[in-house]
Amino acid sequence: MEQASLPSQDNSRLIRRLLLLVAGAFVFAFALVPLYDVLCRATGFNGKTATGFATGGLPTQVASPAQPRAAVDRSRLVRVEFTGTVMPGLPWDMRPLQFSVELHPGEMQQVSYLVRNLSDKPVTGQAVPSVSPGQAAQHFEKIECFCFEQQTLAPGEAREMPLAFIVKPEIGADIAQITLSYAFFSLDGQRQTLTRNREEK
Amino acid sequence: MTAIAHPSGHHEEHYPGGLLRWLTTTNHKDIGTMYMTFALVMFFVGGLMILAVRAELFQPGLQLMQPEFFNQLIGVHALVMIFAALMPAATGFANWMIPLMIGAPDMALPRLNNWGFWLLPPAAILLTLPFMLALFGIGDGAIATGWTFYAPLSVQGGMGIDFAILAVHILGISSIMGSINIIVTIFNMRAPGMTMMKLPLFAWGWLITAFLLIATLPVLAGAVTMLLTDRHFGTHFFNAAGGGDPILFQHLFWFFGHPEVYILLLPVWGLMPHVISAFSRKPTYGYTAQVYSFIAIGLLSVVVWAHHFFTAGMPVPALIYFMFSTMSISIPLAVLFFCWIATMWRGAMTFETPMLFAVGFIVLFGIAGLTGLVLADVAADAQYHHSYFVVAHFHYALFAGGIMGVMTGVYYWLPKWTGHMYSEKLGKLHFWLTVVAFNLTFIPQFFLGLAGMPRRIPDYALQFAEFNAISTVGAFILGLSQLLFAWNIWACVRGGPKAEARAWEGADGLEWELPSPPPHHSWETPPVIR
Numbered sequence: 001m002e003q004a005s006l007p008s009q010d011n012s013r014l015i016r017r018l019l020l021l022v023a024g025a026f027v028f029a030f031a032l033v034p035l036y037d038v039l040c041r042a043t044g045f046n047g048k049t050a051t052g053f054a055t056g057g058l059p060t061q062v063a064s065p066a067q068p069r070a071a072v073d074r075s076r077l078v079r080v081e082f083t084g085t086v087m088p089g090l091p092w093d094m095r096p097l098q099f100s101v102e103l104h105p106g107e108m109q110q111v112s113y114l115v116r117n118l119s120d121k122p123v124t125g126q127a128v129p130s131v132s133p134g135q136a137a138q139h140f141e142k143i144e145c146f147c148f149e150q151q152t153l154a155p156g157e158a159r160e161m162p163l164a165f166i167v168k169p170e171i172g173a174d175i176a177q178i179t180l181s182y183a184f185f186s187l188d189g190q191r192q193t194l195t196r197n198r199e200e201k
Numbered sequence: 202m203t204a205i206a207h208p209s210g211h212h213e214e215h216y217p218g219g220l221l222r223w224l225t226t227t228n229h230k231d232i233g234t235m236y237m238t239f240a241l242v243m244f245f246v247g248g249l250m251i252l253a254v255r256a257e258l259f260q261p262g263l264q265l266m267q268p269e270f271f272n273q274l275i276g277v278h279a280l281v282m283i284f285a286a287l288m289p290a291a292t293g294f295a296n297w298m299i300p301l302m303i304g305a306p307d308m309a310l311p312r313l314n315n316w317g318f319w320l321l322p323p324a325a326i327l328l329t330l331p332f333m334l335a336l337f338g339i340g341d342g343a344i345a346t347g348w349t350f351y352a353p354l355s356v357q358g359g360m361g362i363d364f365a366i367l368a369v370h371i372l373g374i375s376s377i378m379g380s381i382n383i384i385v386t387i388f389n390m391r392a393p394g395m396t397m398m399k400l401p402l403f404a405w406g407w408l409i410t411a412f413l414l415i416a417t418l419p420v421l422a423g424a425v426t427m428l429l430t431d432r433h434f435g436t437h438f439f440n441a442a443g444g445g446d447p448i449l450f451q452h453l454f455w456f457f458g459h460p461e462v463y464i465l466l467l468p469v470w471g472l473m474p475h476v477i478s479a480f481s482r483k484p485t486y487g488y489t490a491q492v493y494s495f496i497a498i499g500l501l502s503v504v505v506w507a508h509h510f511f512t513a514g515m516p517v518p519a520l521i522y523f524m525f526s527t528m529s530i531s532i533p534l535a536v537l538f539f540c541w542i543a544t545m546w547r548g549a550m551t552f553e554t555p556m557l558f559a560v561g562f563i564v565l566f567g568i569a570g571l572t573g574l575v576l577a578d579v580a581a582d583a584q585y586h587h588s589y590f591v592v593a594h595f596h597y598a599l600f601a602g603g604i605m606g607v608m609t610g611v612y613y614w615l616p617k618w619t620g621h622m623y624s625e626k627l628g629k630l631h632f633w634l635t636v637v638a639f640n641l642t643f644i645p646q647f648f649l650g651l652a653g654m655p656r657r658i659p660d661y662a663l664q665f666a667e668f669n670a671i672s673t674v675g676a677f678i679l680g681l682s683q684l685l686f687a688w689n690i691w692a693c694v695r696g697g698p699k700a701e702a703r704a705w706e707g708a709d710g711l712e713w714e715l716p717s718p719p720p721h722h723s724w725e726t727p728p729v730i731r
Contacts (some may be wrong), residue, residue, distance in 0.1 A: 010389045011309055018381045028452055029423025033438060036449050070347050087442065128441050134516050185442030 003008045042138075072106035073169040080167065084113060084127075090186035092153070093117035097160070105169040110141065112160040113182070115146075117153035124152045127182040136178045139171040150187060216721075225318070227311035228721060229296045230720035234618070236293030237317050237611075240286050241687060243325060244604070246460050247281035255642075255676040258669050259659050272345035273361065280347035280365065282718050284372045284467065287599065290466040290607045292317075292379045295407050297618060299383060299570035301712040301719060304392025304399045304728040309385040313378050320375040327368040331361040347657055349458070350424075355637035356431050363432065366425045373418045378410035392711070394730035398492070401710055402485065405492050406471020408583045409499040413460045413467075416503065419455035424450060426545060450515055455506035460617040463502045465599060467495060469606030470537055475558055476613045476709060477541055480556035481548025482707040493517060494533035494540075501530045511579050512586045514530035520579045527577040536568055538563065553705070554628030558605055561636045565601030574648070587657075590650025593643045600639060608635075608686065615690065616704035620718040621697035627689045634682035641675030 080103065082096035094115045103109045117123055127147040131137040142148075146161035153159060167178065216222045217232075223235060254274050257265045267272075293491040296314065300307055308314050331343040340660070343367035346355045355362050387408050400408075428450070438441025439450045473483040485491070507515065507523040515523075535630040541563055550556070573579050585591060616622050629718075645668035654665045661669065700717040715723050 011385050014385050015310075015381060018384060018415060021378055022381075022419050025416050025419035026423050029420040029456075030427075032420075032453060032456075033427075033449065036446070036452060040446075126442060128444075132514070134514065169590060183441060185441070 022137045077102045084182040086184045107168045110164045112162045116158040120155045124187045125184050127184045130181045132179045139168040141166045229308045233293045233297030235291045240290035243285035250278040255673040259673040262660045276344045276347045295616045304724045305390035310382045317375045317378040322638045324368045324371040326459045336546040352447040380414040383411045392727040402474045403471040406467040409468040409495045410464045417457040417460045424453035451510045457505040460502040465603045470612045476555045476559045477544045479705045479708040481545045483548040484498035496534040496538045511582045524579045557632040558609035562605045569597035571694035588650035589646040589654045616700035625691035631685040638679035645672045
């Protein structure tokens, strides 16, 4: 390349810039992880509630249940439905004791799920909540929830797991129905169970 | 090759003979040839996989294979066709043609170029090796999640997924090196007087593709790296039990995955105006409009990704945003269509094989665009999502748009590469068989999708039997007729009528100023641009 003296200098500068772009894009992928979490929390995108498990299992703003709430909105009713799924690898069975309740926004409500350990071993699980529609998630405040901490059930034990919550009065007027869903995951070597499932095939 | 008079004379064509020549070459033409050959071989490998799938789908029920193997075939088919056939074919074009078209002596970074190519065969082996290992009872076969690697399935699956993750890493590194090379070549090695707005449209298309690759492939690399650490090192990026989020994977994947569609198509849109202008014997219509359309499509492509998973659950404002931004891509794309048609308008058109493929491309790719608009509609997508309608849509985009576009370019430049004319008769036969068999394969899949047949399932309800049988017959004709393509190329490499420097009388561009085939070292003295 005869005319290479000047371009080769240009080349290395351009290559450096392009490599920087590559590195930037790679970092961007990892930056999306916290960004996505922030976005979900801010918008209720994906049904993530502000007091979810991802914050370390503790409510972010601890509200005292005794403290009287700002105005209960008696003019309307919201229906809350409960559902739950036990994920593969957890030998449990769960169902809500009430499938739905109707309440006024601002009113505190308590319900329970009945969870049973079907195996002959003590097992620890963790429930992960999700609220749908997503727009309702940020106005759905759990005051007490079995999902705040890990749950260990003795062999064959059945336990009523309580949940207390408020649907805040600021909730959009167009939302008349909210679904709260739990996915219960095994914390005892989920991987081992999966591997076993594969070996059994 | 040595028989060709050498314009500058002082460079001998010295390179080692045999295999060593190909292992060590830094010549853009040799590397281009290797890319194209690799792409053709992998095109048949991926094709064989999907023929096995279509054979299974010929009748309802399970006849030939277990569902696990079926799942592996569809996933690896897609990965092979996208990463090992279409992308290398486009890079092969870039290597062969960009230096010739912009009057550069070679690519800017020739050794990087060699490395970029030789990363591909190991990656292809990594992708397909799990099939072989499973035959010997090692592991449970290749990746069975489909090409999208969706978590949580991909967090749980067998070691085929690790193979695919590493293959994607290597293919990604190769593509990024190729892209850097192409950008540097286009920016710094143009012949004197060739301003950016005189750049051939093929180079423009590739320039946008290269930037998209650099911006989005690292995101895919990051996503599959997270997957790998989730699988083996106890992280919880996508594992809901540990506070992760499987939907996050879909965002990361499609942040790459949607631009990828345009990465595959932009080189084809770039070469199309050259072919259409040559066989219409008219200059390209709307050069500037096409350049700005390329740029607009490139920019839009990175902000529309979530339309691939409307049904995963999203707030209504997000649905509406992704719907309208997706639909807005059809505006610059329509500009391209109008430019192609306006170039043909009142031209002295003849229909040699490249032109047949170009016109076939315009019609069939148009169908891909229109059905894409249907899928972009949130309300309609809820019904069509994950159905055969989607399969038919993206095969119109990537087979009729991608592969047939590549074939257009191959037939157009084959005389330039080999110095021989291919058999026009076989080429036309290949075109008609391809176009009829392609529609026979995929039109029934639109109907199947509308009727509710889900994709990626090895069995189906009885009412889908007839259309599936038709589709399978079409797929086998389509697959077999590609043998004509391979034969035609082979025969053209071996011999045939001598090709002129300007193999097509209407062809315009610097590459046609060189003899056919061009000497091993070309444009050592840069051409002067008028």
